[in-house]
Amino acid sequence: MIKYSxxxxxxxxxxxxxxxxxxxxxxxNGVEFVGEPEQMDADRIKELLQKYNIEASTICAIYNEExxxxxxxxxxxxxxxxxxxxxxxxxxxxxxxxxxxTPTACMKIYxxxxxxTELKWAEExxxxxxxxxxxxxxxxxxxxxxxxxxxxxxxxxxxxELVNRVNxxxxxxxxxxxxxxxxxxxxxxxxxKVGDKLYHLHIADSNRAAPGRGHIDFEPIAQAxxxxxxxxxxxxxxxxxFADPFNGxxxxxxxxxxxxxxxxFLKNLFKEEx
Numbered sequence: 610m611i612k613y614s615x616x617x618x619x620x621x622x623x624x625x626x627x628x629x630x631x632x633x634x635x636x637x638n639g640v641e642f643v644g645e646p647e648q649m650d651a652d653r654i655k656e657l658l659q660k661y662n663i664e665a666s667t668i669c670a671i672y673n674e675e676x677x678x679x680x681x682x683x684x685x686x687x688x689x690x691x692x693x694x695x696x697x698x699x700x701x702x703x704x705x706x707x708x709x710x711t712p713t714a715c716m717k718i719y720x721x722x723x724x725x726t727e728l729k730w731a732e733e734x735x736x737x738x739x740x741x742x743x744x745x746x747x748x749x750x751x752x753x754x755x756x757x758x759x760x761x762x763x764x765x766x767x768x769x770e771l772v773n774r775v776n777x778x779x780x781x782x783x784x785x786x787x788x789x790x791x792x793x794x795x796x797x798x799x800x801x802k803v804g805d806k807l808y809h810l811h812i813a814d815s816n817r818a819a820p821g822r823g824h825i826d827f828e829p830i831a832q833a834x835x836x837x838x839x840x841x842x843x844x845x846x847x848x849x850x851f852a853d854p855f856n857g858x859x860x861x862x863x864x865x866x867x868x869x870x871x872x873x874f875l876k877n878l879f880k881e882e883x
Contacts, residue, residue, distance in 0.1 A: 611834070611879055613872050614639035614666035614844040616811070618855075619863045625649075629657045635869050639666025641844045644708065646699035654703050665705035666842045667750075667809060668696050671715070678712040678734040679761060681721035686734055693738035693749070701745040707809050707842075708742065709783055710735065710749045711759060712771070715855075718760045727761060732774045743779030750783035750809040755791040764792045765799050769806055781808030785846065790815045790825050797833035804837050811846040812875070817854070819847055819867040821874045831878045845871045 615637055617628045632640050640663060642649065658665055670693065674680075678689040696708045712731040720727055739749050751768045762768050768782045782803050786796065793799045800807060814823030821827075834843075847863055848854035876882070 610840060611875075611881075612638040612666070612840075612842045613875060614641050614842045615868060615871070616641040616643075616669050616844055616846040618643050618669055619847055619849070619860075621857050621859045623864075625654060626657050629654075629661050629663060631865065631868055633661035633663045635872055637663065637868075637872060639664040639842055639844075641667045641669050641842075641846075642699075642703070642705065644668045644670035644696045644699070646695045649699060651699055651702040658703065665700070665703040666844060667707040667709065668700050668705050669846070670696050670709050670711075672711050673714050674717075677714045677717070679721070679727040679730045680714075686730060690734045690738050693734075694741050697738070697742045697745050697747050700747045706746070707748045707750055709752050709809065709811075710738075711752050711754055711762065713759055713761050715754075716758055718757070720760060724761075728771065728774070731761070731771060735771070735775045735780060736777065739775055739777040739780040743777060747779070748808055749780045751780065752783040752785060752809075752811070753788055753792065754785070755788040757791075758788075763788075765789070765803050765807075769803055772806060782806045783809040783811070785811035785813070786820075786825055786827075786830065787811070787813040787815070787817050787846070790823075796825075797829035800830065800833040800839075801836055807837065807839060807841070809841050810834075810839070810843055812843050812871070813845065813847050816850060817848045818850075819845070819870045819874065821870065827874075827878055831875075835879075843875060847871070 676689045816823040849860045
C-alpha cells in the first residue's frame, strides 16, 4: 500500500498544529517533520498526531557546514553523527520510522579530500548512526541530490553503492523525483534497479512544484514503484522557485492549494479513491 506524506518545511512560519491539521484534512497518512530536534516539542507533536489521527512519517534532516559527514575536520564529522543520533531520538519519540541523510552539507559543491577518502568517512559515520537508528527501530535513507546542490552523491546508483558499503538493514536508498529529473537517464528504470533498497521517495515536479505542474511523466514512475512492491511513503517535498528556496518566503500556493493538488494527483495516478 502506498502511503502519502508532506514535508512541512515549506509551511513557513506556521504553527505545527495548523500544518498537521491541513494534512489530515486532505487525507495524508503521514507528516514529514524538519530535522531540528532542539526546536521541536516532541511531546506536543505526539499529542497533535493523536488528535488528528495521522502518523509521523519521516524526518527531513538538515545538513550544513557544522553537520558534514565528509568534512576534513574530524570534529565536524562527529557533529554530523551526533546530529543524526539526535534525529533518531526525536524520530523515536514521535513514532517516525525514517530519516533522510545526505553525507555533505547543503549547497556544498566541492570536496575537501579525494572521493574514496570522503566515501570512507561517509561510510564510517553512516554505519555508526545506522547502528544506533536500528536499535531504535528507525531507518536512515541516503538521498541523492542534484549536481547543483551536492557533488558527492548525485544519482541513485551512487547512493546504492554507499548503502551497500555500509551494509546495514537500517540504512537504505532515498530518491527525489526533482533531483532524479536532472540526474537520471530513466527515473523508472533506476527505481527498478534499486528495488527493495528504496526506503523512501520525495515527490516534486521538474520545477519543484506540485506533481503535474512540470514536465515529469509520473506514470512510468508509478508503474516502477508498483513493480518493486514499494510500500513506503511518497512524500511531497515542494519548494518555491527561488535561487535560495530555504529563505523563508511564504508562498500561499504551497499550503492548501498544492497540498490538496498533490495527493489528488498521486491518488489518480495509482487509481485510488480520493
